[in-house]
Amino acid sequence: MSEVHQIPRDQVIKYLVGLFDQRGDSLYAGEPVSQTEHALQAASFAEAEGASSPLITAALLHDVGHLLTTLPEDCAEQGIDSEHESLGAEWLETYFGPEVTEPIRLHVAAKRYRCAVDSEYHATLSDASRLSLQLQGGPFTSDEVTQFDKHPQARDALRLRLWDEAAKIPNHVTPTLTHFQTYLEESLRPC
Numbered sequence: 001m002s003e004v005h006q007i008p009r010d011q012v013i014k015y016l017v018g019l020f021d022q023r024g025d026s027l028y029a030g031e032p033v034s035q036t037e038h039a040l041q042a043a044s045f046a047e048a049e050g051a052s053s054p055l056i057t058a059a060l061l062h063d064v065g066h067l068l069t070t071l072p073e074d075c076a077e078q079g080i081d082s083e084h085e086s087l088g089a090e091w092l093e094t095y096f097g098p099e100v101t102e103p104i105r106l107h108v109a110a111k112r113y114r115c116a117v118d119s120e121y122h123a124t125l126s127d128a129s130r131l132s133l134q135l136q137g138g139p140f141t142s143d144e145v146t147q148f149d150k151h152p153q154a155r156d157a158l159r160l161r162l163w164d165e166a167a168k169i170p171n172h173v174t175p176t177l178t179h180f181q182t183y184l185e186e187s188l189r190p191c
């Protein structure tokens with residue numbers, strides 16, 4: 001499903017910036033912002049809340065799976081779950097630790113969790129997010145809620161989910177990718 005291969009660690013940040021340059025202008029499917037705008041807004045919300053460098057990095061990269069996949073942007077409308085959260089997390093874990101990769105891996109599960117525990121949350125989702133929710137398995141069962149709560153990165157994934165939902169504001173001014181590169185560098189796994 002991915003058209004990319006692993007690359008040397010000392011080139012990964014440059015590679016990620018290039019990925020946004022090449023594919024980030026594509027629309028975030030069904031939303032009024034591009035992939036890059038969505039990522040920058042999520043990261044800026046995380047930064048504004050004083051999140052850690054790994055969690056700001058996770059916010060910036062949470063949808064990188066959409067940039068790595070060869071599936072079309074409108075695959076959800078075709079009834080296909082891109083599983084972008086797993087694709088992104090698995091690709092990133094060569095370079096970043098679980099503080100970055102697990103909130104990314106869990107950010108779809110966090111939507112399913114919140115739909116199960118917060119009766120008003122579903123109504124706040126965008127149409128595109130509601131469509132993908134059905135493909136992703138719908139709200140969690142009570143057993144799934146219990147399992148999710150046990151995950152060490154569950155709280156961070158829920159925070160990321162809130163930034164993700166908020167990061168769909170047309171023409172919202174944010175810092176550039178260059179501003180966030182420091183957080184990525186601080187979050188890289190040690191050599």
Ligand SMILES: [Fe+2]
Nearest residue numbers: 038062063164
């Ligand atoms: Fe997102």
